Amino acid sequence: MKNIILSIPFCLLLSACASEPITVLRTSYGEIMSEQTVAKSSSSGLATIGGAAIGGLLGNQVGGGRGKTAATVTGVVVGGAVGHQASKSEETHYEYIVHMDHGEKFILETNTRRKEIGSQVIVENLSNGRERINVLP
Numbered sequence: 001m002k003n004i005i006l007s008i009p010f011c012l013l014l015s016a017c018a019s020e021p022i023t024v025l026r027t028s029y030g031e032i033m034s035e036q037t038v039a040k041s042s043s044s045g046l047a048t049i050g051g052a053a054i055g056g057l058l059g060n061q062v063g064g065g066r067g068k069t070a071a072t073v074t075g076v077v078v079g080g081a082v083g084h085q086a087s088k089s090e091e092t093h094y095e096y097i098v099h100m101d102h103g104e105k106f107i108l109e110t111n112t113r114r115k116e117i118g119s120q121v122i123v124e125n126l127s128n129g130r131e132r133i134n135v136l137p
Helices: 001-019 045-060 066-087
Strands: 024-042 091-102 104-112 119-126 131-135
Touching: 045 066, 066 091
Parallel strands: none
Antiparallel strands: 024 091, 024 119, 091 104, 119 131
């Protein structure tokens, strides 16, 4: 009996966590008309800050007086630049111009495998305010 009484609040708690299912409100169709390859680069601000800190510490070990200050500032600048360059990475992305059946055009960007020109695109407007885009082979 005690187990049943303890399980009732647990069941009520779980039922409160249930969410509404996401449904498709509208489906639109289109076609990939053109492709462009784009190189996207990114770098880590953390590496830049870390490099500047290490460079400042090393520069602070050199000289004395105003020379020490100049060496510290130079170490910060050089260390930050080295950290920034070390953290840079470049990734290939693909941008596709998609013409929808209702006349709208949009750019679809992906970093996954390439899509064929002429492939059919399905855009589903979802009840949570998002869109799901599928490219058929």
